[in-house]
Amino acid sequence: MSPTVAVILALAVGTYAFRLVGPVLHGRVAVPARLQELLSTGAVVLLVALLATGALTDSGGFAGWARPAGVLAGAALAWRRAPFAVVVLGAAATTALLRAAGVA
Template structure:
């Protein structure tokens, strides 16, 4: 067995074990309140970083102004509690119109 297959198998077993531990330890392990707050904040920071990377970059370069503007329109619609379909269509339409008029 070569090293690549061994690494894939090790990662698969580790992932399965990690996912199995969640339900197995639920209710048995108590995290301190501060740790729970830090984990929640970390999840938010990770999602914001993922959003910023997807909205602002394309192939390691700036994506242009149309995509971030569409994301901002979608965020504004979501903040105003518009239905999800309206949020997605509003963001896509904004980006499409800006690209159609020549805003890169």
């Protein structure tokens, strides 16, 4: 067996075990309320960091002003509780219009 196949099998078994732990331990382990709050906060912080990285950088450098403006437009539409399709199309249209106007 090649090392690549061994790594893939190990990752597959680890993924399956990780997913199996939730249903198996569901009623047996009590997580304190403070830890639940910290985990929720950590998930939000991670998602915001991913959003910021994706919105502001491209190939290790600044993505230009059009992309962050599009993300900001999408965030404003989402905050106003627009439907998801409207949020995506509004963000894409904002970015496209700014790029067409020469804003990099």
